[in-house]
Amino acid sequence: MNIVACVKQVPDTEAQIKVKGDGSGIEEGGIKWVMNPYDEFGVEEALKLKEKLGGDVTIVSVGPARAMETVRTALAMGAEKGILIDDPALYNADAYATAEALAAAIKGIPYDIIFCGQRAIDDDSAQVGAILAELLGIPQVTFVTKLEIDGTAVKATRPIEGASVVVATSRPCVITATKGLNEPRYASLPGIMKAKKKPVDMKKAADLGVSGAAKAKVVKFAPPPARPPGKIICADDTPEGKAAELAKLLREEAKVI
């Protein structure tokens, strides 16, 4: 079975994000970059599927040179080969342009099933997997927490409010993974060492025949407003006095009552 897993490199969840002075993006210095956690579920599921049914796993990523580290991480987990689409034309790509580049790269290789994370934790757009499926003209199941494959039949479970729904489709298809699907493995040391020597195909936008033109443009990045400091009510020392003061402030200053 030919399995594809798409990965994105994102800042670590704990990283300190600073917006550039001109609002054009974030300061990248000092950021620890990691594999998007939802993509990790996808890679893990791809590897489990391979271990069960045979075949190999190809990792595909769009990103600058540093994204190679994330591709290698997936290779260290056990994937066979990678494709890194690194082109300045794609550095400001939106979900559509990214999916377009991924689709173009994936079209060039055999595939039976494609895994994506349900969203990336940096832009939270949750669109790439869906657009990718549309561009490839294959079915998709998103937010998958359980996956069963039997021949070409695919049964995927996705949570809906207060319950879960089982979707049946057939492969090839796109599965977007979410928490609960599996526990991503920790790479073994021989895995890490072997990953350094596994083939990664470098692609430019032109190789894939895509322009990288975004349909949506980011106008400005801005940090959330700083939270105002807390207030300690001191005016009156009695509980009644404090309560009265609190009510007054909630009404007049916070305007919530």
Add this chain to the structure above:
Amino acid sequence: MELSNFSIGHEGREVFWNAEHFEPILFAFTFVALAIFAYGVYRRWLMWTAIGKPEDRTDDRNERIKTLLKNGLLQLKTLADPYPGIMHALIFFGFVVLFFGAAFDATEFHVAEPLGVPFLVGKFYLVFSFLMDLFGLAVLAGVFMALDRRYLTKPDRLGYRGAPDNTADDAIVLLLIGGIIVTGFIIEALRIHVTWQQTPWEVWSFVGWTIAKAFAGVDVGAAKAMHKWTWWIHTAFALSFIAYIPYSRLVHMITTPANYFLENRKPVGFLEPIKDFENAESFGVGTIEEFTWKQIFDSDACTRCGRCQDGCPAYLTGKPLSPKKLVQDLKTYWLEKAPAAVAVRKEQLLADEGEGAKVHPKLKALFGWLNKLDKVVDENLPKGPEPTEKTMVGEVIDLDELWACTNCMYCMENCPASIEHVPKVVGMRQYKVLMEADFAPELQLTYRNMENNSNPWGVGSHLRADWAKELGVKTLAEDPNVEYLFYVGCAGSFDDRGKKVSVALARILQKAGVSFGILGTEESCCGDSAMRGGNEYLYQTMAQANIEVMNGYGVKKVICTCPHGYNALKKDYPNFGGNFEVYHHTEIIAELLEKGKIKIKNPVDDVRFTYHDSCFLGRYNQVYDQPRKIIKAIPGARLVEMERSFGKSFCCGAGGARMWMEEHGARINEARAKQAIDVGAQTIAVGCPFCLTMMSDGLKTHGKEEQMVALDVAEIVWKAMGLEAEPESAEVCQA
């Protein structure tokens, strides 16, 4: 010499009395016993050398011999535990003296007398016979103590979870030892019974003399006949003992002294770093062949005394781990694996090329002959253990057992045979983590946190120096010209409780005028939890990052508040080019107090302190006195010791990466907190942020958080110096 040659003033005894013609037979039997002994040692030697990677333990020979004499001849390690120590010493020293006695007898008879220079006469003889009886009695006392311990008192450590693991071998050994002595006394008594009128000085052989009275009325002929029989039984016991040594627990008479000689001469707790990650094919210890020969040899020095188990925090809180069981399970596995390996080893030795080519032809001929003998022996004697297909890590050593170890070093410090348990545990963990990546999910998270944010908590690495924001502490980037680097570590940087300790120490150092700086966000995790949790690769990444930064600033002296970082920086970083003088903050504070640079302002009102020894400070680095000195320097402080302290201290449960793992069943920290409660302490003083967390949590579980408190020594000093900041909330409303 004939009996008639002796007289008062020229005392002595006839060696081989009543057994004159037994001598050639005795010689023949002795030869057989020695041959069986030597053959057993040869078979064992094949097994010792057949499995395991090479490891050199012959460097530093003088020191090794000193250790051998101290612990082998003087029995210091064994004596560290009084009852079994004395029990063993009675048997050991008794036997040493009796051995020399027998050697004197033989020399007298075969050498001195024929040469006409007998020496076992006169006063020397009297003292000699007195000592022989005295030490014979000592052995007997030792045997009785052993019988009492093994079959009546039955301490848990001689078994496993209440089930004694007594074997027939244990009983046979005691029977042989006791038998030698009892029959020896009987033949002595019978001889005295017959000859006492001519040899009144035999009263010096006080035991024989006393027993002889019991034979009063037995006629000479019968006594002589009984003497002959007993003499043979005595000889049989003694020769069986010799022959039995390599086939029984008595093999420890060889392996334990050998283990003293082979003892680790590197710092306590030193773990051999893995070198060349790029080209190595396997990491850690997944099969018995991946242990070094010494690590396997260890298990043959184990006498199942259970001292290790007696203070193992995992064992004592009901975890599946017992260091004794671990070593014994490995031994059993080795014995199952050994025959096949020995066959290969023999082939190598007998081959014409390779290693075999280096064997001297005569020696090879001997091996060839012995090999034939081995075949005859193996065909005719009961079969040894069946070869096993079990996997070592997972089946022989259960994974829960493997991961229960806190690396507290109690077993190694207290093992009277110098067995090295902890490196075995870490080696097997390395296999699970590095090769199979099969280990607890919570530990995987910890490692990811360390990879991504260089701390096990996974807090953003940019926040590392936030604790110091208000203190005016400079980073080395701001001012590298300082005497000390305060290596804060992860707990001191990210854990709320640990941060308080960092603040306390920084304030103390500032007040005492010590020149120091921190690395700020350039600091990395020390890597200890990764190393001891088997992730050597991650550990080395952390270590190298720190060393690079520290060497970049030309750091020479380092202060650590966390004993885990302290130990790693001090002992393990030199492996990677990090050579620093590393101090624990209690060492620094104790010195500042001594020099009068710290003034204690606030006495305490008769507070009972107990000090909990952190394993990585105490057993690993012998820092026992400084923290205690500091506490005692505070007026009004009373220091009470818990029963388990100093080298026998009870771990808090957080070492060996256990800090980051789920603990099932009874918790180690609760057991330790209980011990502190039981001595009536009001403050548990600690010198380690992990211990601080564990003790604080333990107090909460026991509902004692109101009455008792766990404090780092730095916090105690900080308060006593009057440096502790006023609570901020009081000022808010005044403003």
